[in-house]
Amino acid sequence: MPTITAPVTPTAHSADPVPAQKTASYQNWRPPVIGVSLLVPVGSDSLAVADLRGVILMPTGTVHAGQTPEQAVQDVLRGAPDGLPLLRRVALSCVQMRRRKVITHVLATESMPREGVGRLSYRDPRADVRVLPTMRVVDSLTAGGRQRVLVALQALATGETAYIEGGVVRRSIPADLVQG
Template sequence: MIGVSLLVPVGPDSLVVADLRELILIPTGPVYDGQQPREAAHSVLRGAKEGLPLLRRVALTCTRMRRRKVITHVWATEPMTREAVGHLEYRDPRANVRVLPTMRVLDDLPPQGRLRFLVALQALATSGTAYIEDGVVQPSIPLELAQE
């Protein structure tokens, strides 16, 4: 199972989130067979006049479950304005797109999501790409997963 998450900064201290009935989520979506993660990232949030200003992949996580492996590519966009974010719609129509302070988002995420979020923010700040395997930050991305 492969998915993408989006880290969308707004100003110096806020992020775009999906608010699904008071459940705060980092915008996330699936990567379908034959689809590139970058392409999938564009379909998570719709409504940007010229498409999402994707910057780069900032993190990759792999989690082994009982019967499958879950791979999540975390993409960051260039900073967006509140006005531009006001036009965005999440792929799940039940959720509203909101802008919240980064620290509030951090407080609302579950532990595994919090780790992915913090590592992705650090990678964005340092121009790196982080790799997390089964909840442990690793020194590098394995070659077979390095392709975007």
């Protein structure tokens, strides 16, 4: 079966020229992913982390529609008798991926004793909650995770709220993200 392989071009007697092909941007054509990450200090030199079969990660979860980050973070770690002793939001990280924005709220708890952390369980039953020295945690995270943890620890120490946009720490959180 013969096929035409030459491009179609407008002829001299054609009234309308062939319109130029428009390219659509891939950014934000899907709704953003909104998540939470939990910073749980244990004493002055350790953090509670999730150990997922040898992979160390900060306890994280998803913010579902109609939930606040504070409500969503209570589903990340379970087992605290009165819920997690949340202190405040210490950082907000935004990363523009190819098709959507990923927004991560980093919330910190009050410093917990080792015994209190021992009662906690992670949302993924394959993972164990462990207490590790802060520097060991920082060394085992990805570059993005390492930046979030270091900036969140600094914000926790100074009483500020940090904003990270595309890997760059900014002075203030944009107004459209303050409510989210």
